[in-house]
Amino acid sequence: MSEKVKYFPGKELRPEALDDGEVLVTRYLADPKYDWASGVAIGRFLNELKNGRIIARKCNKCERILVPPRMFCEDCFRDTDEWVYVKDTGSINTYSIAHVGTDAHRLSEPLFVAVISIDGASELMGFLHLLGEVLEKDIKIGMKVQAVWKPENERVGSILDIKYFKPVEMN
Amino acid sequence: MEKISDNAVLKTWRDHIPLDWKYTAGVAGERFLQLLKQGTIQASVCRSCGKSYLPPKIFCKDCFVQVTEWKEVHADSGSIYSFTRVRSVDGNESPQLLALIKFEGIEGGLIGKFKPGREEPRIGMKVKPVFKKKNQRKGDLSDIEYFEKI
């Protein structure tokens, strides 16, 4: 191709072209709304966050304690068997420092993001959350952290009922 | 498997996905809409099979060759292919008469409003476009205010 084809199609536009009238543009602001049924497992998980607790499901065949909870074990392909409360502490599986937000704008303050493996659940089981009350230089993989909950009257059954995870104070 | 039998624990998560899109009209669409803004309807013509496309394309969907020739569509060669009285999206506005207009010898056509009034549309009725005033045109399909019976 590079030898045979001399022309590659495509008419490049300047960054401003969509805004300054250089080309005609049809604009559409869509805002589709959803009300997703959380279901048995995630419904209970979110409701329990409101109570200040993290709940998991256990599969009695592989004996894994699964969080976020699910009504089926994806490894064994069978119903999970019981609800298990796990701790609100855990360790940092991996982390990063975000300087940009969802639409690529710069954040004024960086956000500390981590996958937290939750204590009491099986190895590596956990979820995504934020870190707080910690300096960037002090964050380490494997660091023990604990949930900082919103005040009870502000909790709504949301992942944000946990404000963030902070380092466990060592005695 | 455990199911929910108590309405009090039913849980849903409500959210929305705000999206802002700016669509270019493309190589053919850009030219077509600029011409429409001038008050003329143009189709692109496939040199290979002779089909004339409205809205225009830079390609022939059949022969799949590049289409670069254009021709004017005679404004008074239109007729109603089908029409409908359709409700507004939120149900609050009064219904509107919408028609798909086809033109002689043209593949495709245009969707437009039918002139409100006493005249009822019918399939096959000869119609012509009525453009908005030049200073009100934006370079989109709404530059044709409506189609009316010839």
Add this chain to the structure above:
Amino acid sequence: MPGKEVAIVGVGASKFDSTTIGQSYKELTYDAAKQAYSDAGVNVRDDVGSFVCCAEDFWEGNSISDEYAPDQLGAKLRPLFTVSADGLLGLGHAYMHIMAGVSDIVVVESHSKLSDVESKTMVEDLGFDPTFGRIPGIDPKYLAGLEMRRYLEESGNTVEDCAAVVVKNCENALKNDLATYGSSYSKEDILQSEEVSSPLKKMDISQPCDGSVVMVLASAAKASKLSDNPIWISGISWFSDTPNVEEMDLGQAQYAINSSRKAFQMARILRPADQLDFAEIDDTYSYKELEHMEALGLAKKAGRFVSTGKADRDGALPVNPSGGSLGMGYFVEASGLVRAYESVLQLRGKAGKGQLSKASKCVVQSWRGIPTQTGVTAVLTSR
């Protein structure tokens, strides 16, 4: 041998209802999957070679719906993919997997969770060409109105014939335990319902329904081991006409004409009206059933055929004995798979109260809805 190369050996469905607020779509699908695997007698983690899911992002509210497909199907760390299409096309891809030797047992899944979607009309609008097809402030069903008028004009069928389709399908649904919208209506009920996009009335339109369907397909060699009563996919084909509203032939369903021609050829069907025992076909809108019947060659004048009772459950050729989408509800991308599911029950003689006296060969057909001219036709056979 031709026509007996790929079989449906297991089917499963979740509950079907206008809302399923107590379960997530994953949990619904898990219910359907468990049932299908039990029906087929397979251990999904050991036996299944590939998985096909059918979904569209905006109906899910996810930007990559494929991500959320594997676990509830038992497909973790397995070959799974999503085709953005109706579930019947999923059967088409599974068919090709078996014919190409990818796998000898394939799972197909599709679901609807329309009760999760608040902005259904907006999503429909987003399917149209952004520059030429979307009319600000107008219900996108305008296209169904344009099509219904043009189709009735060209075919000579009437709005009364369309109402007869609704009456028939909602009546059929009363005999189907899985159906949500069964009712005894008169034609007047339909004709007097609110106008959406003339001549299309509110009751000409199938209503949303939730549910998930899972099917297990197998090669001939595997099917003979797994099932005493395999349902053969003896023909399947799909076809897309133009996606541009302005260019559409609104007088006939070219996608159904072409896809059925090929599917019937594969299944050696020369005279569909005589050789088929029943039909489960797309009736997203009432007129669509008539248009599709004619496209498939099931009747020359479908309106008269339905109005005179020939498409009834005890007629010459029952059409949508399950109740169709009008009687069971509209399942977006799962609509075609729901039709196939109902067909399998009939062909196995397990359709309960709704069982037809003669059911050994049928046609299943789907359409992707406005603004498309895309559809699939399949022929299913029990012997």
Add this chain to the structure above:
Amino acid sequence: MPKRKVCVIGAGLTLFRRRLLETGKELSFEASKMALESAGITRKEVDSVVLGSAPDAFDGVHMKGEYLSDGAGAYRRAYSRVFVGGATGVFTPVSAWWHVASGMSDVCLAVAEEKMSTLQPHPAYAFWSIFDHDYERPLGTTLLWIFALEMRRYMHAHGIKEEEIAQVAVKNKRNALDHPCAQLAANITVDDVMKSEPMVWPVKRLDVSPPSDGAAAIVLCSEEFAKKLTKDPVYVAGCGWNIDSMYWTDRDLYYPQYLENAGKMAYKMAGIKNPRTEIDFAEVYDPFDYKELHHMEGLQLAKKGEAPKLTTSGVTQRDGELPINPSGGLLGVGNPIAAAGMMKVCELYFQLTHQAGKRQVKKEVHTGLAQAWGDLMQYSSVFIMRRR
């Protein structure tokens, strides 16, 4: 074993740019037309079309497969759109392969398109909604997060330094200088990467491929059909694909097991026992520089943790022993998601048919591999092509 042998007989692509005037349909047409012309056939001979495109939220059209169909040459044809997130571009020809291998089709056109610039103010926003709606999106998620989290874990597991990873960006952007469609070709240094603006640490601006508009296409056909056109066709030797669990926070991200599985599926079909010696060159998915390394390891082209060494020692350069991303990859050519994956498959075709011009790798090549990755760090697709 597949019933029919399948060949690749043509490839085409558009420019990759941040913003193009063309609609998605027009881009699809341009790439498809070029692919058909390079195969020396017309649309008349095509009996099926498979399109690949990533989220509808980019182009801003629901069911965009339907919308794009006439541009992709699918008017009045058997047509499907397949969608496996970022892995779509390499998955599209995989799906086209089974259309032909099954006997359902003799000539199948595989097209991939992306028009990301439509989404404002930045295409990255679409990635917010790939996360779980109930318990991840409320955190304000972005795609960069997961890359950073995975990169960090990968670095941690093997003690890899950011500087080692940056060499991939340097190599690929330099390779792209010879690619006529490239968007971000450049001569840069490791230092430039290290000093570039931090986005989501450890990810920096120059570790990342850009959003782009563009399209690419190839033509697949039966062996019988190909033999009418050429004595020495390029064959599809192997296809593989695999998905991991949606619960991505429940596993160790340092190693892509799903890719190992997808690779094994493709190797088995291709009769490859030792990928490291039997694959002559590879186009592995590189939306971020560390992903190239991660994927080389998943594909068994490098031992776990050793891909950086192969990069540092020049093995993966165009004149090296195992050239990786001679096209310039996503980092250099650009990343119109599905089209970028397909661009890699096009590169296999160009290299195997000695049409890659200045990009032609130094060694003699018979077997090439393209791979893409997607969904929530859980999907891979693999496509292997071979010529005598």
